[in-house]
Amino acid sequence: MAHQLIRTFRRVGRTDRALMRRSASLPVSRADDALMALSRSANKSRLWWGVAALLATRKGAARRGALRGVVAIAGASAVANLVGKPLFPRRRPAEEEVPMHRRLRKRPTSSSFPSGHSASAAAFATAVTMESPRAGLAVIPVALAVAYSRVHTGVHWPSDVGVGLGIGVGVGLATRHWWPLHDDVPGRTAHDADAPEMVDGDDMLAVVNPNSGVAGQDPTEDVRFAWPKATLLYPDPQQDLRAQLEAEIDARGTVRALGVAGGDGTVAAVAAVAAERDLPLALVPAGTLNHFARDVGVSSMPEADAATEVGNAVRVDLGEVEIEGADGTAHRWFVNTASLGGYPEMVRLREKLQQRHPKWPSAAIALARTLRHAKPLTVRLNGKRTQVWLLFVGNGTYAPKGFAPSRRPALDTGLLDIRYLRADLPYSRARFLLAMITRSLAASHVYHELDLPELDVELLDGNRRVATDGEVGPLGNRFRFRSRPSALTLYRL
Template identity: 70%
Template structure:
């Protein structure tokens, strides 16, 4: 404190006063959040994770730490009068709430966007030092607050897992033809997918100039459209390609699996879950893999649907579900266009469960009542509320999760367990990795959702994992 007080007067004195006041009640960080959240991607995720961290750090510092550790603030004569804040705080000095919020925000942002954190580091450091410079905190208050903030920032991963940084693993290399400029390739491009400011047609033409490029026909199912092209080509098509979002990719992947053709994909949707898991991040990745003939075999999920209209079959590359799950997926995908996955999933879950009706079912031979059913193609992680990514694409297993409706207050207990990240210990939530699942409805017919799309009605569903059912180009 004495060393800081001995610094000669300068314009920095006023600047640090203004900065310190701007951080009161986290106002500075809320403003930064609004600025960063205006951009999509990692910057937006960083902003929202930072805001969550500030909320937790501020609560712990001001409502828990200060009452537990009462401490006098530095005397007014410790620093020159021109440095002091006009309105000096009267709460306990230990720990520094401003430092806790600054450190929490910076730590949370760094986990999502290191470059953004690097730009914010001088601001966060100046906020923490300003509390010493203005004589409102002891250095040990600032150090304790910063340590608390770092801990809270890191703890956000407990509820909000970080996105996977590496593609899912598969031990199954697959044979696939080398596709020079896309010759003998049939590529479906969906111009309506993803960002309307970016045209996926240009990517497809650049990567595969010799490919036959088609577009979704209004009123015609993509599967039917591609199957017709393949039949008319009379064996001349050696690979399929797709540029679009997850729904489009899932439809083309099902045709590729049915006809035993390798698949190349350009991620051109809003979220691109499947492409991210596979490890194809851009057009360049897809182009390089097809030019080298590098491919792997991955599992697909299969559903056999029995209903009044007969038996139907569907492939799925990501997820399938029954009950409230299809509605929750639709709502989450809509919210997730503007917000990160974990908050989007939480909001969608609460809204869906509030309106859901229980399903009376026989699940693998056992009668039970459920609110919703999730089935993932492969084993997802984490095993809590938001299945974020697949560590492997060749497990031969389905990730089955459901919420029981036969226990008192099951929805409220589920939400509480989700908020406290204790779903694995909850009696209302069930998760298992299974090679297959048979479910029969006891109260009418329902539609199954596959990869975010609503499928046919049925009252009996058999889910299976089909190992290495799809060959996909990947380095």
């Protein structure tokens, strides 16, 4: 057996040298400088971070591809650099294997096997392609060029690159194990609604948040073009948005519909007023991820405009939480999710960090710090005492089950999706992590999932803040969550 392995390795070595000689014999061309620059740009995945940032400026599948790609890079880099290189040390090709003009000034000193650059490139390209085949057509050639550049510049053997590509493709595909692909099918609802035809936005009051989503993409011009007769309202940072909107409605007298162009936090505030005033809502996805717009099936400004022109609308559920605290009782509506535990603290820290740093790095830092210092909550859930690390409450039943809910197949279930991680069992976080990795959460004793119309949460160890749609709410020690069936009329084709 050992003798056969030695012969196999020798054959691989001979093939590597033959391929290196063939590459080295290529004539001098402008491609040499381009491949050297491309190879350097992929150091520490800087190239892919830049491509991800570019893709993230576009909504929908391209943005989801960017996020999945970044996750895949992290996994592929760990497998190649932290596992593969230490376990399989291998000398890199000698400098003399390639002509002088192709040699990198700073040659890497780590093990040659496998190629980390190739693994990261393939992981990113695979992940992006799964979400957006169109974006993948642009990314895949660049990824293959990066992989070949490692041979062209003489820092990797061809077999290093081949195995690296295999690792990257495998890790990219493996992300589906924990993060299922979104099928872009809007959530269904059996409740059609009567809504007025809003030609050019006449008698519409539209809230526009220029600070939502990607910086520099103010949706004002799109809203003005679609609804030239609408009155635009911009959130005042010194006021509560709901109070500001209600005051404007009262001042105007005649408002037949509301519009909103912003992220999910802005959408939730306007949706609350629309539900309470029984006004139809026109939704423009202008946030970072636009979870609600994606689930209800409104992907662009033209779709929202077309729905208002013909008065096509449906009724969908909303979530509501009643908060009891030292300052009295407050109510908050949510269109996506609410949570208790570590998440509200993460949101508060993220907002503080965002004053000096970009949004995504701030979110990553806040998440890491929050998980490290998380403390359990002692609570009564519908009267039953327990301890939890965190509590998730979704507006409607999410799919898939497990710790990565990504979509709502139906928008009118009249139920809340409740998920929580227990803290009263030994090694609960470690057991949860193991169950999540092995996809055995359904059989786990530390993680629970319920679908209920209402949930009463009483804190037994002080006050905490609830987070709704990424926004932090007031302090409270009792929270009553409930589903509000068909509470919102929403324009949708």
